Amino acid sequence: MAAQIYSGEKYASRRREISANLAKRPEFHDSKPLPFMTREEKILESSRKLTLISKHMNEIIDPSDKRELYHLNCEVLGIEGNPMALHGDMFIPALTAQASDEQQEKWLSRALRREIIGTYAQTELGHGTNLRKLETIATYDVDTQEFVLHTPQITALKWWPGNLGKSSNYAVVVALMIIKGKNYGPQTFMVPLRDEKTHQPLKGITIGDIGPKLAYNIVDNGFLGFDHYRIPRTNLLMRHTRVEPDGTFVKPPHAKINYSAMVHVRSYMITGQAIMLAYALTIATRYSSVRRQGQIDTTQPEVKVLEYQTQQHRLFPSIARAYAFVFAGAETVRLYERVLQEVETGNVSLMADLHALTSGLKSVVTHQTAQGIEQARMACGGHGYSQASYISEIFGVAVGGCTYEGENLVMLQQLARYLVKSAGLVQAGQSSKLGPLVAYLGAKSDSTSLIDRTPTPGFAEYVKTFQHIARKQTLKAAQKLFGFMEKGDTREVAWNKSTVELNRASRLHTRLYIVEAFVRRVEEVADPRLKEVLTDLLRLHVNYELLDVAAYALEDGFLSSSQLDYIREQLYFYLAKIRPNAVSLVDSWEFSDRELRSVLGRRDGNVYENLFAWAKASPLNKTDVLPSVDKYLKPLMESARASKL
């Protein structure tokens, strides 16, 4: 099963080898539980481990293999980030996709060798979503052949970039490029921030950390201001865009080609989110198979809480989602790598499809992941609320994905633009021009769903029902938009009046895609035992997801209430059928205890002993009487007693 999850036996077994190797190297382990450390201690600890990784990586992994590096990072550094997180996730991808060969020679090679540390500085205090209105300006000075970077007002300060505050000495900075008074929109520049020897900020640079956040606090998200700060013309990233010495601008082959670092993270983060959801579910499912509370049969001992149907309903559909997301994530990574290669040869035809797909997926997956993790926390009762479970940290890190790389409701609208264009083609009788991801929009629906009208409805019946719902909502939302425009609204105003409906269409389209990705994967599985378990999980998934969106199919009679009852019964049937495999389904992700960092979710199941040992190790228990008691509480009680006398 691990080979299914990790798209092949090779990586699945490499993961095991890497974990086993690290188990024998205590210097790579957390020196104490992360929740017991201050932010400064965590940053120090993470930097210590980064140095070790840099030194010994070649003995443990193949450093050219991104997935091996990712696993090493998960084991050693964990999810709370590290001082070079953005270096790998965005700085290197930005240089790879946007720097010319010459620039790569100069900077990428140094970045890969970790001679310099970089980040991606785009978001500002005043603007994150609307990139066309960023306020940092890069004005071209033809005489000196330099760009002058400037922060004209407080809202133009870069704000949020990860590792900008304290760790990075370089950044790929996004600024509005002005040449001879003309605004050429957001462009990307390679900018030195700190002295390479002293690490002191360079003259003209104001820089620092933005303070603690909900989670992800090992990362020093930062602020950055420029005071007429000069960089050479050749620091504009020039793989696709160019500015000649005389200020002539050479257009790229696609207007949004500079957004590639964002598309990179959006493509990879689907897998990252699946893994974080699986972390929380591993913890909650293991704990639920140890925790005994209450009886189902009063003549029998107390049961494991996992026997309760409500507990199964709380956890198992999310287990199915974690599988669905990791399968969908593998597809987005493949598509991203393909588009990256095609762009190199000048073919930008798939960029819009990739953008639409990843915009929808990042929104739906991050939202459902956060919901699933929060349910996993509640499934652990009181102990879920303790940082010993580590679920609160997993939640905090994962939920950031709803905001970063494009706020979810905004990104759903990006997909909606693509859907509306497709709906326009359908309306114009040009369905043959629809791309493969939206071809279903041009197909005709059956009059009713065949679910429960055939002895054992296949997945095709479910897919058709999801297609019917997504198609109906897309065409309806597009119609709403077109209707407002026909009545005289500008497109923008009409768009704003239709966005709730448009975003619903985007979600339904994305949920259909996720179901299809799951079906595609299960159909490929050859081993009959695996296929059976995954088919059960997929059955649970399609029934759960369909119930969740059933209103759309009920309103036009595509599904009847008796079909809905059938779907509900199927759901309950598969909850019970999956129960014996539940722990194996989470164990199959093969997270080591080190990687999980959860006292509650350890493989040994000795929950109570482990919790007690953890509590005893809490810094507050170093002494029996705290200074705060000596200083305030004792005098308070004493004076209360004295006044009573």
Ligand SMILES: CCCCCCCCCCCCCCCCCCCCCCCCCC(=O)SCCNC(=O)CCNC(=O)[C@H](O)C(C)(C)COP(=O)(O)OP(=O)(O)OC[C@H]1O[C@@H](n2cnc3c(N)ncnc32)[C@H](O)[C@@H]1OP(=O)(O)O
């Ligand atoms: C398997 C095992 C496991 C292995 C696992 C993996 C193994 C390997 C792992 C190795 C790597 C690990 C990786 C990381 C893992 C995850 C960890 C993550 C942690 C990261 C930490 C946090 C990082 C956070 C960093 C950040 O947060 S960094 C900042 C991010 N900031 C944003 O995201 C701003 C949002 N805003 C916008 O993106 C734009 O503003 C806006 C809204 C689009 C409007 O853009 P605008 O320019 O106004 O354009 P429009 O007018 O709306 O559109 C005009 C036309 O252009 C179109 N178009 C817009 N775009 C695009 C586009 N791209 N492409 C194509 N077309 C586009 C649009 O469709 C429209 O087309 P049309 O309809 O006309 O045909």
Ligand SMILES: Cc1cc2nc3c(=O)[nH]c(=O)nc-3n(C[C@H](O)[C@H](O)[C@H](O)COP(=O)(O)OP(=O)(O)OC[C@H]3O[C@@H](n4cnc5c(N)ncnc54)[C@H](O)[C@@H]3O)c2cc1C
């Ligand atoms: C953990 C974390 C890490 C980050 N790392 C980085 C980084 O490394 N580099 C970097 O550059 N940035 C980074 N960011 C910033 C991040 O990318 C932005 O915060 C994000 O893109 C959202 O933009 P915003 O903050 O401007 O939100 P806003 O756009 O201000 O969102 C506020 C509200 O307005 C709504 N809204 C905005 N525009 C529209 C619209 N057109 N239609 C309808 N509703 C709209 C949104 O839906 C939301 O409800 C990070 C953020 C976080 C939380």
